[in-house]
Amino acid sequence: DGATTVVWSRSNGVNNIVQASTRPAGSVTFGAAVNLSALGQSAYSPQVAVGVDGATTVVWNGWDGSNYIIQASTRPAGSVTFGAAVNLSAPGQSAYSQQVAVGVDGATTVVWSRISGVTGIVQATTRAAGSGTFGAVEDLSAAGQYVDNPQVAVGVDGATTVVWPRRNDGSSFTVQASTRPAGSVTFGAVVNLSAEGESAVRQQVAVGVDGATTVVWQRWDGSIYIVQARTRPAGSGTFGGAVNLSAPGGTAYDPQVAVAVDGATTVVWQRSNGSNSIVQASTRPAGSGTFDAVENLSAEGESAVRQQVAVAVDGATTVVWSRSNGVNSIVQASTRPAGSGTFGGAVDLSAAGQNATDPQVAVGVDGAATVVWERDGPTYSRIQESTSGATMYSLTLTRSGAGSGSVSSIPTGIDCGLVCSYSFSLSTSVTLTASPAAGSAFTGWSGSGCSGTSTCTVTMLGARAVTAQFTANAPPPKPSNVFPTPTVKVGASALVSSVRVPGPGTVTQIVTRSVKKKSKTVKITVCKTGKKATKAGTVKLTCKLSSATRAALRKRSLRVSVKTTFTPTGGLPASKTQAVTLKRKR
Numbered sequence: 001d002g003a004t005t006v007v008w009s010r011s012n013g014v015n016n017i018v019q020a021s022t023r024p025a026g027s028v029t030f031g032a033a034v035n036l037s038a039l040g041q042s043a044y045s046p047q048v049a050v051g052v053d054g055a056t057t058v059v060w061n062g063w064d065g066s067n068y069i070i071q072a073s074t075r076p077a078g079s080v081t082f083g084a085a086v087n088l089s090a091p092g093q094s095a096y097s098q099q100v101a102v103g104v105d106g107a108t109t110v111v112w113s114r115i116s117g118v119t120g121i122v123q124a125t126t127r128a129a130g131s132g133t134f135g136a137v138e139d140l141s142a143a144g145q146y147v148d149n150p151q152v153a154v155g156v157d158g159a160t161t162v163v164w165p166r167r168n169d170g171s172s173f174t175v176q177a178s179t180r181p182a183g184s185v186t187f188g189a190v191v192n193l194s195a196e197g198e199s200a201v202r203q204q205v206a207v208g209v210d211g212a213t214t215v216v217w218q219r220w221d222g223s224i225y226i227v228q229a230r231t232r233p234a235g236s237g238t239f240g241g242a243v244n245l246s247a248p249g250g251t252a253y254d255p256q257v258a259v260a261v262d263g264a265t266t267v268v269w270q271r272s273n274g275s276n277s278i279v280q281a282s283t284r285p286a287g288s289g290t291f292d293a294v295e296n297l298s299a300e301g302e303s304a305v306r307q308q309v310a311v312a313v314d315g316a317t318t319v320v321w322s323r324s325n326g327v328n329s330i331v332q333a334s335t336r337p338a339g340s341g342t343f344g345g346a347v348d349l350s351a352a353g354q355n356a357t358d359p360q361v362a363v364g365v366d367g368a369a370t371v372v373w374e375r376d377g378p379t380y381s382r383i384q385e386s387t388s389g390a391t392m393y394s395l396t397l398t399r400s401g402a403g404s405g406s407v408s409s410i411p412t413g414i415d416c417g418l419v420c421s422y423s424f425s426l427s428t429s430v431t432l433t434a435s436p437a438a439g440s441a442f443t444g445w446s447g448s449g450c451s452g453t454s455t456c457t458v459t460m461l462g463a464r465a466v467t468a469q470f471t472a473n474a475p476p477p478k479p480s481n482v483f484p485t486p487t488v489k490v491g492a493s494a495l496v497s498s499v500r501v502p503g504p505g506t507v508t509q510i511v512t513r514s515v516k517k518k519s520k521t522v523k524i525t526v527c528k529t530g531k532k533a534t535k536a537g538t539v540k541l542t543c544k545l546s547s548a549t550r551a552a553l554r555k556r557s558l559r560v561s562v563k564t565t566f567t568p569t570g571g572l573p574a575s576k577t578q579a580v581t582l583k584r585k586r
Helices: 547-553
Strands: 004-011 016-023 043-050 056-063 068-075 095-102 108-116 119-127 151-154 160-167 173-180 200-207 213-220 225-232 252-259 265-272 277-284 304-311 317-324 329-336 356-363 369-376 381-387 392-400 405-410 421-425 429-436 440-446 456-459 464-472 487-490 494-501 505-517 520-533 537-544 558-568 574-582
Touching (some): 004 043, 004 056, 043 095, 056 095, 056 108, 068 095, 068 108, 119 160, 160 200, 160 213, 200 252, 213 252, 225 252, 265 304, 277 304, 317 369, 329 369, 392 405, 429 440, 456 464, 487 574, 494 505, 505 537, 520 537, 520 558
Antiparallel strands (some): 004 016, 056 068, 108 119, 151 160, 213 225, 252 265, 265 277, 304 317, 317 329, 356 369, 392 421, 405 429, 429 456, 487 494, 505 520
16 A cells, blocks of 8 residues: 555664664655564564555564574554564574565565574475464475575465575585475475576575566676576476576676566666676566666766665666765665666765665555665664655546536546546556436447446556547437317307327417408407317317307308417427308308
């Protein structure tokens, strides 16, 4: 969720205590430092790892009065407090070089090297997913050998790989590995990764989301150290051959490796150019089987050391190191943006005037990179940090079709209508909702994986574009206004009509006759009437004759015009006109 935890070992004037400070998700400030190791005994070299649920485990080696023992403290998911320290390695012999890694299910594996007389052995213990305690310690390397600095990495399926160097002839080291396959509770047989005969040390291991595992190290070729790598492809049980990453002619040290979500693998190291050290990098792009050409990250002229690398979920890669400016060391960083093939220029993170060393870097799901380092002061060293802003990507909404409507987003930002483009931080899940206007219908999404007519959810792993289509509704059909010519019966004082209508509506009737007045013909209303129809059927209309018309009928017969009009509910009127003779009444 972006919460960031930093751990270190600090002197209290008598001994060293492991401490931690956390910047909660959404905050810009680190909380107060808390003690993790017990007072009264020194504790060193803390390491920290965080599970996807936020559970945070810190391991270190603490002095028990006779030996150093690997200890751990965990802050469970949802808690703000670390639990009591627990011993992981057995007493009686010192253990050191501890490392910790967490699987996506929360299973936590700790590895270390434990002295056994004059030799050592690599050991491991795992706290299973959902458990509150670590399991039994398991020996990984063979007894009777000198081993050092084990490293551990866990795949998304839970497969766990541990690598270490083993002294094989009293003078040289061979990098070895052991893997606990997905679903297994025990580690498999040890395999040699580097060739024997020349020393290989400073190994590192990283696993891609597909399970491809890359191990890097530096190996002596008889005159200089060269950075090498071997990869076990996804789904394979065997590592491929070793490949040289650094160029001959200059010693290369301390390789570090990180893998992007798409499998792109970046290795960084420092290499001597004869007068100083330069931080270099090489990347194996996603889907490729070979590493690209080496790229210089730090400038020549002064040495750069202690390089570290981390990758964001969009593939943006940040490398940090400590470089001398001729007077003191300054922490610097360089980033290769997502989708780019080259790193940007180096930028200074620490201030000049005092040495800043041992940088570490971690990247949150929003792309914000946090770098911490140790900086000398007049009397003591302090831990400092610098954090980049979150990576922002634009979400653009386009409306199409003959209809109209609006689109809104959660989190807020898109309100289209008015705002049809907005930038969200990396990894943000944005839900779009379409609302058609009156007379229109929303007919579906397209773009950025959206479809259908429900809400559209987009995860911001890059710039996204979505189209919402609105169509205009067809106007409803007009109700029928067709009716046959009414039947009109002439009574003594009224006209009685039978009007057959096709549905509900209003029926009106007006009867007129023509009269000559002063050489003009005018129309005189004989009668008029009307009635509402609630359904289809016959409507009876009675139109009573006016007194003037009845008086005229006593003298002669009259010819009248009967106009009947039907206006259906919600429709247009239609009329029928017919001539009717009113006979003289004697």
